[in-house]
Amino acid sequence: MNSIITSAVLGVIMMFSGIFLKKNSSIAALATGGAILLLAMAVLDLSGYHFFPVDTHNMLDFELFGQLGNCIAIAMTLAYFLLNGRDIAAIGNNPGEYFALIFFVLCGIAIATSFNSLLMLFLGIEIISIPLYILTGSDKRNLKSNEASLKYFLMGAFSTGIMLLGIAFLYGASDKGSFFLEDIASVKAVGTPMMMTGLILLTVSMSFKVSAAPFHFWTPDVYDGAPTVVTSFMATIVKAGTFIAFIRLFANAFGDMKSHWQIFIAIIAATTLFIGNITAVFQQSVKRMLAYSSIAQVGFMLLALLTLNTLASEGIILYTAVYGIASIGLFGILVKMKDFSFDGFKGLARHEPVLAFTAAIFLLSLAGIPLTGGFLAKYYMIASVIQTGSWLWLVIFALLCATVSVYYYFRVIQAMYFKEGLSQNLEISPGFKMMLILLALIVILLGIFPQLLISRLYITYI
Amino acid sequence: MVPVLLIGIPLLAGLIGFSLKDASARGWSLFASLLTLIVSLVGISMPRDSKLLSFSTDWIISLNSHFAVALDGTGQILSLLTALAFPIIFISTWKEDYKRAKNFYGLMLLSQAGLLGVFLATDALLFYFFWELALIPVYFLASQWGGERRIAATFKFFIYTFLGSLMMLIGIIYIYFHTKDHSFALSSFYGAHLLIQADTQAWLFWFIFLAFAIKMPIFPFHTWQPDTYEQSPTAVTMVLSGLMVKMGVFGLIRWLAPVLPMGTYMWGDTVSTLSIIGMIYAYLIAMQQDDLKRLVAYSSIAHIGLMCVAIFATTEPGIQGVMIQMFNHGINIIGLWIVVFLIEKQFGTRKISELGGLASKAPVLTMLLVIITLANIALPLTNGFIGEFLMFTGIYSSRATTYNVVFTVTAAITVILSAVYMLNMVQRVFYGSTNALTAKAVDIRPGEKMILAFIVILILIVGVYPEPLFRLTQDAVNTLLSKMYIKP
Numbered sequence: 001m002n003s004i005i006t007s008a009v010l011g012v013i014m015m016f017s018g019i020f021l022k023k024n025s026s027i028a029a030l031a032t033g034g035a036i037l038l039l040a041m042a043v044l045d046l047s048g049y050h051f052f053p054v055d056t057h058n059m060l061d062f063e064l065f066g067q068l069g070n071c072i073a074i075a076m077t078l079a080y081f082l083l084n085g086r087d088i089a090a091i092g093n094n095p096g097e098y099f100a101l102i103f104f105v106l107c108g109i110a111i112a113t114s115f116n117s118l119l120m121l122f123l124g125i126e127i128i129s130i131p132l133y134i135l136t137g138s139d140k141r142n143l144k145s146n147e148a149s150l151k152y153f154l155m156g157a158f159s160t161g162i163m164l165l166g167i168a169f170l171y172g173a174s175d176k177g178s179f180f181l182e183d184i185a186s187v188k189a190v191g192t193p194m195m196m197t198g199l200i201l202l203t204v205s206m207s208f209k210v211s212a213a214p215f216h217f218w219t220p221d222v223y224d225g226a227p228t229v230v231t232s233f234m235a236t237i238v239k240a241g242t243f244i245a246f247i248r249l250f251a252n253a254f255g256d257m258k259s260h261w262q263i264f265i266a267i268i269a270a271t272t273l274f275i276g277n278i279t280a281v282f283q284q285s286v287k288r289m290l291a292y293s294s295i296a297q298v299g300f301m302l303l304a305l306l307t308l309n310t311l312a313s314e315g316i317i318l319y320t321a322v323y324g325i326a327s328i329g330l331f332g333i334l335v336k337m338k339d340f341s342f343d344g345f346k347g348l349a350r351h352e353p354v355l356a357f358t359a360a361i362f363l364l365s366l367a368g369i370p371l372t373g374g375f376l377a378k379y380y381m382i383a384s385v386i387q388t389g390s391w392l393w394l395v396i397f398a399l400l401c402a403t404v405s406v407y408y409y410f411r412v413i414q415a416m417y418f419k420e421g422l423s424q425n426l427e428i429s430p431g432f433k434m435m436l437i438l439l440a441l442i443v444i445l446l447g448i449f450p451q452l453l454i455s456r457l458y459i460t461y462i
Numbered sequence: 463m464v465p466v467l468l469i470g471i472p473l474l475a476g477l478i479g480f481s482l483k484d485a486s487a488r489g490w491s492l493f494a495s496l497l498t499l500i501v502s503l504v505g506i507s508m509p510r511d512s513k514l515l516s517f518s519t520d521w522i523i524s525l526n527s528h529f530a531v532a533l534d535g536t537g538q539i540l541s542l543l544t545a546l547a548f549p550i551i552f553i554s555t556w557k558e559d560y561k562r563a564k565n566f567y568g569l570m571l572l573s574q575a576g577l578l579g580v581f582l583a584t585d586a587l588l589f590y591f592f593w594e595l596a597l598i599p600v601y602f603l604a605s606q607w608g609g610e611r612r613i614a615a616t617f618k619f620f621i622y623t624f625l626g627s628l629m630m631l632i633g634i635i636y637i638y639f640h641t642k643d644h645s646f647a648l649s650s651f652y653g654a655h656l657l658i659q660a661d662t663q664a665w666l667f668w669f670i671f672l673a674f675a676i677k678m679p680i681f682p683f684h685t686w687q688p689d690t691y692e693q694s695p696t697a698v699t700m701v702l703s704g705l706m707v708k709m710g711v712f713g714l715i716r717w718l719a720p721v722l723p724m725g726t727y728m729w730g731d732t733v734s735t736l737s738i739i740g741m742i743y744a745y746l747i748a749m750q751q752d753d754l755k756r757l758v759a760y761s762s763i764a765h766i767g768l769m770c771v772a773i774f775a776t777t778e779p780g781i782q783g784v785m786i787q788m789f790n791h792g793i794n795i796i797g798l799w800i801v802v803f804l805i806e807k808q809f810g811t812r813k814i815s816e817l818g819g820l821a822s823k824a825p826v827l828t829m830l831l832v833i834i835t836l837a838n839i840a841l842p843l844t845n846g847f848i849g850e851f852l853m854f855t856g857i858y859s860s861r862a863t864t865y866n867v868v869f870t871v872t873a874a875i876t877v878i879l880s881a882v883y884m885l886n887m888v889q890r891v892f893y894g895s896t897n898a899l900t901a902k903a904v905d906i907r908p909g910e911k912m913i914l915a916f917i918v919i920l921i922l923i924v925g926v927y928p929e930p931l932f933r934l935t936q937d938a939v940n941t942l943l944s945k946m947y948i949k950p
Contacts, residue, residue, distance in 0.1 A: 314524065364598075369594060369598060370590065370591045370594040370595060371591065371594075371595060375594075376522075379631070379635075382631070382632065382635065383525075383635045383638075386632065386635045386636055386639060387639055392632075395632055396629075396632065399625075399628040399629065399631070399632065400625075402628060403621060403624055403625045403628060406620070406621060406624055407621070410617065410620070414605065414613055414617070417602070417605070417606060418605045418606055418612075418613050419613075449522075450522060450524075451522060451523055451524055454524055455524075
């Protein structure tokens with residue numbers, strides 16, 4: 001509850017911050033301070049200190065997995081503010097509002113990671129989505145940004161409708177008409193057409209929200225059209241929060257009827273992996289490549305949804321964290337670049353060694369090379385599938401796709417390190433570099449000692 | 463503690479190397495590699511049961527994985543080779559001026575750390591970690607300091623090996639879930655085959671073998687090799703051919719054959735046939751080669767192929783021969799690369815057709831090269847003879863295959879034929895008349911002379927008195943054979 005209320009209040013504060021604070025940098029500083037406060041509140045919540053005793057009538061259930069996912073999303077937001085705070089403020093004329101919208105999204109994530117009723121899921125997902133429609137179009141004078149916003153809104157509204165329909169079907173399928181997850185999990189007549197329809201509709205709309213194929217078509221255009229700082233937020237923090245919600249939905253409501261839906265998820269995972277990776281190969285812009293790579297990474301995360309065992313829940317926590325950190329770092333660098341094509345990265349190792357080195361670590365992590373967190377994250381995913389004893393074809397397919405992913409991630413490394421290019425006179429502050437190094441260190445640290453994060457799933461206080 | 467030092471010294475020295483000045487990096491890395499060599503020599507001279515030779519501590523607790531390293535078995539001879547090879551590589555390429563030298567030497571030391579980690583790890587996940595870690599620095603080295611087509615060539619190499627590694631990862635995880643105590647420890651892996659059905663072992667074998675086959679490389683997974691060897695800077699080629707290909711052979715001996723004995727027996731004939739096809743194929747192509755680097759690369763495919771056949775024959779002399787030959791091949795091929803490197807530096811070409819008559823101008827180089835070549839084609843009194851003789855004995859007396867005679871005869875013929883192209887190369891490069899390019903040739907400098915002489919002395923010592931190496935590898939041979947149910 002701490003983070004829901006704090007983030008909402010912070011959002012309101014940020015909305016009015018423009019009245020008192022004139023400088024962009026001070027607004028960014030205020031937002032960073034707010035994010036620190038929010039993180040502290042969320043971590044305290046995780047450790048058992050609840051400051052807002054609200055009776056949610058069991059609509060929300062604050063269990064460790066969702067809480068930890070929420071903490072990760074908030075921590076990533078903090079890193080995101082520290083890295084790109086000024087760039088967020090510089091999107092347009094109303095710097096305070098962008099931060100306010102981001103805090104509202106965080107409020108939505110806090111709800112979506114702790115819902116225990118389908119209504120709350122709907123509420124959380126909508127609170128996430130609506131500010132994002134605005135953020136996507138926040139570069140008002142840019143036609144591409146407007147187009148992306150409109151496209152995202154139309155498609156998003158459509159998928160919201162599908163989600164509501166799915167929820168309605170499940171309501172009808174439950175024994176005495178209920179939105180609670182446990183009531184849906186304990187339905188006696190499992191696999192009735194009504195229930196399956198509801199389940200499939202929910203799967204479709206959630207797949208849309210996490211941009212899993214074949215419901216991903218909005219992703220490249222929206223990610224490409226949105227201001228790069230906003231893309232960074234959407235592709236990492238929002239994706240992480242939504243995915244935790246996706247996992248919680250299936251684990252708590254449909255966990256006992258795996259045999260009815262696993263094949264759908266397997267097909268979605270395989271399609272997502274295939275389309276994400278193959279299309280990313282042909283991209284000429286690093287920004288679009290990262291958009292497709294984020295689809296490809298979702299394909300890997302879906303493996304956890306398929307199995308829903310211990311390794312999966314440990315793995316998805318690690319996966320969202322390292323994927324998010326690496327992507328925030330990469331997008332953060334991309335924001336500073338003037339040329340988004342692969343050629344724009346040529347010779348970066350010579351002129352900006354810190355940027356190139358940290359970018360290389362983030363890319364290696366996304367590709368899943370050992371010593372970076374990305375490897376262990378992928379390890380947990382495939383291990384959780386192998387443990388089930390079936391679906392081996394999916395593992396092999398996923399790893400073949402991972403090999404393809406090396407191709408496009410390494411294109412950036414090759415451009416940075418092995419090709420000569422002219423200096424671009426980028427404006428990079430020492431603080432930005434320090435932050436990048438810190439993020440790279442976290443990626444490596446999680447690649448060697450994943451239990452630093454995973455063990456939090458099992459530590460209960462009080 | 464010794465294995466931790468063996469991995470830690472090059473690792474730390476490499477990281478420190480990045481922060482040094484370009485001029486001092488060379489001396490620093492030589493110092494670090496000599497230090498590693500000393501530790502390695504101390505390690506192998508210790509009594510086998512010494513507690514200092516192994517180290518284990520918890521690593522990823524939730525996966526029951528340990529940071530477990532030990533200097534034992536097959537790891538001893540290969541860690542000795544690795545520790546020995548790096549000082550040789552550094553000294554022989556001492557005069558080379560690399561751009562951004564500190565990065566070059568730093569990455570070289572990191573690759574040594576990775577290699578030693580592969581040879582010393584006794585935990586499967588750790589083994590996999592180091593397996594990949596050895597690859598990354600080499601990829602950067604070859605792509606940054608290599609020849610014209612370096613980026614494409616090394617990328618092909620990277621993709622190939624990465625794909626192999628990922629398939630191996632599936633195999634490792636599968637076996638992990640079938641160990642009794644859900645552990646990555648080598649000892650648990652050795653017990654796992656009792657719980658894995660024979661038909662499962664049959665397909666599981668290929669998942670793991672693919673990684674090793676690509677690394678060795680076995681026909682038809684070898685296509686990355688000649689390009690990569692040709693395009694890499696010579697120092698890196700030495701690491702690749704002298705040490706990294708041994709990772710494949712080592713993996714087969716330590717992590718595949720004893721872990722999945724039934725799978726290994728089932729596919730023995732198939733793999734041996736592929737190896738022999740590869741040997742013939744390598745011979746046919748090597749005959750046509752005009753480029754010295756590519757010639758040596760193809761000769762390496764033939765040697766590794768023979769080792770692979772000998773492993774699948776599973777006999778005591780055969781395995782013993784493989785162990786010795788891994789060491790010998792590393793030394794000999796590094797010697798050959800040094801000669802190629804010297805020739806390329808002096809004349810600016812590696813084309814055999816453009817060279818000739820060096821013997822009259824550079825008698826010392828010629829003499830040393832001839833001995834190394836003879837060792838490479840396994841003439842008696844050289845180290846190569848010991849290894850290959852034992853391997854042929856092993857293959858011939860094998861009871862694991864019904865085609866032992868066929869394998870022996872065909873393999874022996876290709877080995878004899880390999881003498882043709884090696885001696886042909888010596889004749890065309892060093893004898894005959896000089897041309898405009900080689901007329902002004904000068905002999906090698908004292909430093910280069912010393913390092914080549916050192917290699918020749920090693921060749922002769924092992925060739926005449928191989929006993930110490932046998933003693934070093936006997937344990938490993940016994941372990942493998944008992945896990946393969948040949949010996950009690």
